[in-house]
Amino acid sequence: MITLHHLENSRSQRILWLLEELGVEYEIKRYERDKKTSLAPLDMLKIHPLGKAPVISDGELSVAESGAIIEYLVNKYDDGRLRPPKGTPERLDYTYWIHYAEGTFMPLMIVSLIMSRIESAKMPFFVKPVAKGIVEKVRNGYLGPNVIRNLEYMNSILSRSNWFCGDELTAADIQMSFALEAAAVRTNLKNDYPNLNGFLERMKARPAYQAALEKGGPYELMGG
Secondary structure (H helix, E strand, O other): OEEEEEEOOOOHHHHHHHHHHHOOOEEEEEEOOOOOOOOOOHHHHHOOOOOOOOEEEEOOEEEEOHHHHHHHHHHHHOOOOOOOOOOOHHHHHHHHHHHHHHHHHHHHHHHHHHHHHHHHOOOOOOOHHHHHHHHHHHHHHHHHHHHHHHHHHHHHHOOOOOEOOEOOOOHHHHHHHHHHHHHHOOOOHHHHOHHHHHHHHHHHHOHHHHHHHHHHOOOOOOOO
């Protein structure tokens, strides 16, 4: 039996969605974030030394990291529906988007969150202008242009198909879901990137996604 160690408002939500798409039996062990720090609870250190989600247990085996978990579950439980065949252009796209989500785009979302927290942090009044200046330089010189470039790129990809690897959902789309949900709370996707917004609408309309939300509990990402 698979156990998903599910941290609220985290990447583990997309693993829950994948499990629903695969139709395998699993159980959920829920964890709540610390109310002050928003970090994972110390109990998660008993599951993995880094104390982060997602983590799954399958018998005596534990697997961490979203990409590794997705690869493990697809290799073991998929019937060929959620991964394109080997040797096809779609399979190469699949591999790319599996890695792009966390390797390229999510670091930008994390930097955005950090900048937002610096702006709102309590600090001596004479430090505030310095912090604000640093945030503005990071946003104007690095963060903003790179976020726009990536959003435009993804939006153009989805102008050609419903999903990132063609017209059929794959596990790469599930990997990409968290990154685009993070973008949605920081950007007006509906007006500026309609193809990305359409992706999210199709994703949220899937019965398996809805079932994952129902089983996983409240799900809301932090802005920034």
